[in-house]
Amino acid sequence: MWGCRRKRIDLRLGMIYHTSMTDQKTKNPIGTLSVKERLFARYKAQGYSHGKSAELAGYKAGTSAEKQGYRLSKKADIQDEIARILAEQETRSLIDRESHLDELAKLRDKAVDTGQIGSAVTAEHYRGKVANLYTERLEVSETNKESSDEIMTRISKLLGKEQTDKDSSLH
Secondary structure, rough: EEEEEEEEEEEOOOOEEEEEEHHHHOOOOOOOOOHHHHHHHHHHHHHOOOOHHHHOOOOOOOOHHHHHHHHHHHHHHHHHHHHHOOOHHHHOOOOOOHHHHHHHHHHHHHHHOOOOHHHHHHHHHHHHOOOOOOOOOOOOOOOOOOHHHHHHHHHHHHHHOOOOOOOOOHH
């Protein structure tokens, strides 16, 4: 803004000064962040690095963005904003168990009404899983009951070697 001037009033002396707007750095009131700082906090909360967050927020790319990103990440107001954004994202992703069960019940009812029994069964199955009515069980059965000597003999035959020494450490 070339030639734009702003009046600055000094009440102690009762004088008015005309100053260029570009000569003064505008400071935000305590507790508020600039647009770039808010953007930096948002990108930082999304998991970007200091430098990438600063670049995406509009700061100069390169090493100066990395330095600026590091400086910004140390500010308490920005750390608070990042924490607030992360908490907001966390509450959005929470699923209430009861509402989830209700929604599955509605989907099941719609599937039954339209004659899609397979979908209804699947919806009811997932309702049961959410309600902890099913227990996942994993069974491991031992199908091979060979001794270590038999295994070593079989490996030797596969490799085309005869086993001459038996390793006593395998017993």
